[in-house]
Amino acid sequence: MSSLQGKVxxxxxxxxxxxxxxAIRLAARGARVVVADIADEAAAETARLIAEEAGEARAFHVDVTSSADSVALVAHAVLMYGRLDVAVNNAGVAPPPHPIAEVPADVWRRTLSVDLDGVFNGIQAQIPAMVEHGGGVIVNIASILGTVGFPGLAPYVAAKHAVIGLTKQIAVDYAKQGIRSIAIGPAFIKTGLEAVFDDATRKALDEAHPIGRMGTPGEVGEVVAAVAEDGWSFVNGAYLPIDGGYLSR
Ligand SMILES: NC(=O)c1ccc[n+]([C@@H]2O[C@H](COP(=O)([O-])OP(=O)(O)OC[C@H]3O[C@@H](n4cnc5c(N)ncnc54)[C@H](O)[C@@H]3O)[C@@H](O)[C@H]2O)c1
Incomplete structure (x- = not known):
């Protein structure tokens, strides 16, 4: 049986x-999941998909750029299910591409506000609730672009490098209180974020992965659910690429 059975x-x-x-993979392992998003209908649809498979989930509205929303999300999980065991800070946006010298100030601020402040807000809200019940696991979704640059994506690259740094800092500050952190580094995954690229760039992206293609959401979801399992107890502050070999070249 999964160690996530009954976890929140x-x-x-x-x-x-x-x-x-x-969310679907965590629920499939028996976790009770609060599905949080700024897009309410989309979150409700995820909760419905989980319920369809006999899983337990509730949708909740959150704008991760708001620390108050991030606190309210954790409070909701504790109110509904009594505790918080696993938090996945995944919400993110991709900026339109600009060379670094030409990045508009509002694009810089908006990207950092979701992709970095959003993760920081989540961590600050999640840790106290986890400490109260003896610990938990925080998984932060970074990117391969948390370790290397990419043409035109300076704000995203900067935010994702910082997310890996925050992940290490959680381990340093809270390992003794039973909190474990992992940063995940997906390569290019077909979800919609890649829509900012033209056809030629998308083809080049397929070829940039030694496996010859971009990844699928399921290939990321499966790994994130796995690393939250108790058996990963000595993996803390780590960065784990899920990249079809992208960073191995
Ligand atoms: N798709 C990829 O190729 C890829 C690669 C590496 C890393 N990532 C990272 O994975 C994460 C998810 O990306 P995705 O491809 O699934 O994106 P997506 O656009 O398909 O989904 C992102 C979700 O985040 C929500 N969101 C956006 N801003 C929000 C906010 N302020 N508060 C709450 N929710 C908000 C959106 O409504 C959407 O449902 C991001 O952090 C992204 O940087 C994606």
């Missing part, structure tokens, strides 16, 4: 793409 999880950005897949 929150997943941000769970109305689409990777977040939806992560």
């Amino acid at each position: 999880a929150v997943v941000t950005g769970a109305g689409a793409g990777l977040g939806r897949s992560i």
